[in-house]
Amino acid sequence: MFGAIPLPELSMILLGFLVVILASGVWIAVGLGLVGLLAMVLSTNVPIGQVLATTVWSASASWTLAALPLFIWMGEILFRTRLSEQMFRGLSPWLQWLPGRLIHTNIIGCGIFAAVSGSSAATCATIGKIALPELEKRGYDARMSLGTLAGSGTLGLLIPPSIPMVVYAVTANVSVLQVFLGGFLPGLLVMALYMGYVIIWALLNPDKQPPRDPSMPFMDKLRQSAKLLPCMLLIAVVFLSLILGFATATECAAWGVTGALGLAWWSGTLTREAFFDSVMSATRLTCMIMLILAGAAFTTAAMAFTGIPAALAEWVKGQQLSPHMLVLALTCMYIILGCLIDGISMIVLTAVIVLPMVKQAGFDLVWFGVYLIIHVEMAQITPPVGFNLFVLQNMSGKDTMTIAKAAFPFFLLLNVAVLIITTFPQIVLYLPKLAFPD
Amino acid sequence: QTKWNLPTAYPIDNLHTENLAQFVKDVESGSGGKLVITIHANASLFKAPEIKRAVATGQAQIGEVLMSLHENEDPIFGVDVVPFLASSFKDSKKLWDASRPAVEKKLASQGLVTLYAVPWPPQGIYAKKDINSVEDMKGLKWRSYNVGTARIGELVGAQSVTIQAAELPQALATGVVNSFMSSGATGYDSKVWESLDHFYDTQAWLPKNLIFVNKAAFDALDKATQDVVMKAAAAAQERGWKLSEDKTKWYLDQLSSKGMKVQAPSPALADGFKKIGEQLTADWIKKAGADGQAVVDAYKKM
């Protein structure tokens, strides 16, 4: 409309506009849409409003995306059950002998709960609501207890199912199932890193560790651990529905909801009110995410009209940038972004620009999805905007900075995980390739 | 200089997209750089269901789409997926020649100018067991994704299963589906040999991709450039038809080399399908009315 603005200038204008509009407190989805509008006004003369309506309709009416609200709902149902208490009681008898003792229940508990929940804040809150007071009562180091919870809560995003993974897969047009599978081993890796750190810390600070709980006869331990069965059963229901051919990757979200409802009913927490609350909470969270996705879908199309993503990919090609340099640059960018905005926005805001570059540099998009999700995990525990920090702030009554400091070692460990999966991409790609050989 | 955007749903290395890239090159050189077309492959600009609408309303100037995707809107768009009506490249070409005026007329009413059409390789049946007659298809878990495949499933007594194309490989691997109809090309792309081992080359139909341009955008070109576009389109149709036919054999060879039993349908199976075909052609004509009857009559006379 205004003739051809050179691409570098156009990119700067759009980026500046995005920063101003988001900082001014306009809702993120609206801000994204406005950036798309500006991009199209400046670069094309097609009917912009029709592109807006068409792309949003096309992106929203999606079968694959229909799994998203169901995974969210599943987490909402479980949040209202007694699962966390059962998990703590079932795990704690077995962890007494490890240096660090019950601190490990935070990590393992979050890891198991992560396999049924797609959200980090929900994982952190569900496990934290029982573990935090119990650990405090026994005299565990508060800082370590908060740090492990903040860090392990983020496993909700890395270990499938995962809400941001669905968002990423839909945005990057890769298979949700493959990204899910890709997150599994890195999830175990992060757990191992966390536990290793706790063990070393405990060996170095023996005085900060309370004595063991009175030991329990083996049969009692087993009886306690039977409480873990419902959760294991739920994980089994989701995976078996998929593997045995009862469900497609999308439909297994519905099996998850069925299992969660069954579990809530069995534990006696499925009241009419809890059911209703879970539906409405899930609806609101879905609406929030879907509107951001709608804004992002339009911006993606708008960017394709400007030609910026293609030009950037060309540029990366021309720079002969080594893939590791690119990853390093992206890591710095995502850490900074992660301090300021939430994970979902981080994925959709950068996807348009970053994905073509990453593809050009020869990275596997499933691998990149997992890499990005680990950055989203970091974003959950870096101030000033980190949802796990907010959750724990309210649970413990401590301020954000104290909790952020407690979580800092785990932030560093997530960086170590990024380093490891970048050096050994097979850790991510092994399972997806096993299931979908190329 | 005029710039056009061309959305298409298929990846860059697909035979249709390769053909399209050559078309774009021809247009650019033929017009002396006056008309430049950017291909947005892999549904990166618009997704398949929206491409026709996007071009009709001027959101993109030119586009490519699987014609039968719009058969629910007008039966004429589904003429090439009537099972067993035209089941070779030669017949399929005749059918396109017979139906082109009607398709052009319908598209013109939506502000679209028809450029060319190129078929996919013929559709066959993928299965996990021997199918010697249509009775053997009873009880199969059969992927149905449009009116034609749903009706075939119904007529042979198979169990229709609704599965999106993106989930097909996983559905095959876990046994959610154990048979479906598609071309050798799709089977090759989705590595079907990992789950199924039979391919029956029934050549049930040859669906076509259609390339069209927004009328206002086309009219805005000078006469010389319009001629360049039309000439390049005619060449692309010729080239694409041949490319598709050449690739057909290549794809089937690939399936065999991966250990699949690629075979022609037995006489009994072919006979059963012939009956089904007659039924489905009658169904289609009923839906398409006199115009449809005229197209089929013209085709049969060729």
Added chain:
Amino acid sequence: MRMVLDRLYLWSGYAAGAFLIAIFVLMMLLSVGREFNLNVASGDDFAAWSLVAMAFLGLAHTFKRGEMIRVGLLLERLSGRPKQVAELISLSVAGAFIGYFTWQAGQLAFDSWRFGDMSQGVVVIPLWIPQFGMVAGLAILLVGIVDELVVVLQGRRPTYEMEPAATPEELIERIASGGGV
């Protein structure tokens, strides 16, 4: 008037919740149905349309409850008059955009009706019907934004700015089940 509007947001939110349950039921029917030779024809299409209806009809309710996310870093540091002005700017920008969006979505649905656009699966449904869910949801959100604009103009605290939670449990639940993923 207040009551009518609040009911509009709430009930469209309930409708969105009903569509969530519809998605769940459809998927279970598709999955379990296969074992019993029962196929939900175009079940994938219906699930996708339910998602659209859910995502858009619930918008106004989500917005009013303050669960639509924004970057609050600067806003939270303001108070009094500057804060009111900042909120008014945000609301006007959002109102203008959603107004434009609603109009264009309406145009999309109207064109679908005019051109006779049909769904592309086994079950044939005129596309304007599922598209109407998007238009209606956006229109209700627009009403909600204008409503808030009036509230803030009158110098009152915006509804979406939630009361501080009474108990820590309430806050945890809000965060765990709302804003943050």
